[in-house]
Amino acid sequence: MTNSANIKNIILFGPPGAGKGTQAEKLISLMGFEKVATGDFARELMNEESERGERVREAMKNGQLAPNEIINEYVAEKISNFDENKGILFDGFPRDLAQAEELEKIMEKAGRIIDKVFYIKCDEEGLIKRLEKRRLCTECGKITDTAGETCPSCGGKLIQRRDDEPEVIKKRLVEYNEKTKPVIDYFKEKGLIVEVNGDQPIEDVHKEIIQNLR
Ligand code: AMP
Numbered sequence: 001m002t003n004s005a006n007i008k009n010i011i012l013f014g015p016p017g018a019g020k021g022t023q024a025e026k027l028i029s030l031m032g033f034e035k036v037a038t039g040d041f042a043r044e045l046m047n048e049e050s051e052r053g054e055r056v057r058e059a060m061k062n063g064q065l066a067p068n069e070i071i072n073e074y075v076a077e078k079i080s081n082f083d084e085n086k087g088i089l090f091d092g093f094p095r096d097l098a099q100a101e102e103l104e105k106i107m108e109k110a111g112r113i114i115d116k117v118f119y120i121k122c123d124e125e126g127l128i129k130r131l132e133k134r135r136l137c138t139e140c141g142k143i144t145d146t147a148g149e150t151c152p153s154c155g156g157k158l159i160q161r162r163d164d165e166p167e168v169i170k171k172r173l174v175e176y177n178e179k180t181k182p183v184i185d186y187f188k189e190k191g192l193i194v195e196v197n198g199d200q201p202i203e204d205v206h207k208e209i210i211q212n213l214r
Contacts, residue, residue, distance in 0.1 A: 063171025
C-alpha cells in the first residue's frame with residue numbers, strides 16, 4: 001500500500017530532550033499533520049485513577065517506558081479516527097522494537113506507510129543540561145527552556161516535569177540507549193532514516209527537516 005503523493009507520514013525520533021515536541025508543533029502549524037504524541041498521553045494517564053494510570057505513574061517515576069499494550073492500544077485507536085487526507089506525525093513513538101513492529105501493522109491496516117523517520121541526533125551532555133533547565137506550563141502545557149517562573153506564551157505557572165529531575169533524567173537516558181536506540185537500525189534497514197543535527201538552534205533543526213520533507 002502506498003500513500004498518495006502529497007500525504008506524508010513521518011516519525012520524529014531522538015533522545016529525551018532532543019526537541020521532538022517543539023519540532024512537532026512547528027511542523028503541524030506549517031503542514032497540518034494529525035499528531036500522535038505518546039508522551040502527552042502518558043502524562044494524561046498519570047492523573048487517571050485506574051490500574052493503567054497506576055502502571056504509567058510507576059513507569060514514569062522511574063524513568064522507564066510505559067507498558068507497550070497501553071501505548072499501542074492508544075496509537076491504534078487514535079489513528080483509526082484520523083482524517084485520511086492528512087499525514088500523521090509521530091512524536092515519541094515508536095520507542096522500542098516491539099512498538100516499531102506494531103506500528104507497521106497498524107499502518108498497514110490504515111492503508112498508510114511511514115515515509116520518513118527524522119532522527120534528531122544530539123550530544124548526551126548537552127541533553128542533560130537542556131532537560132534540567134526545561135519547564136512545563138501548568139496552564140497551556142507548553143514546554144519551555146526559560147529560566148523564569150512564568151510561561152512566555154501565556155503567563156501561566158511553570159513547573160519542572162517530575163521526569164526531568166536529575167535522577168530520573170539519567171534513567172530515561174539509559175532506557176533510551178538500551179531500548180529506543182536499536183529502533184534506528186530497524187528503520188535504517190528500511191531506508192527511512194534521515195539524520196538531523198539536533199545540537200543547532202530550533203529554527204535550523206526545523207529547516208533541515210523541511211528540506212528533507214519535500
Ligand atoms: P516524552 O514526553 O515523549 O519524553 O515521554 C515522557 C514519558 O512518557 C516517557 O519517559 C515514558 O515513560 C512515557 N512514554 C512516552 N512515549 C512512550 C512510548 N512510545 N512507549 C512507552 N512509554 C512512553
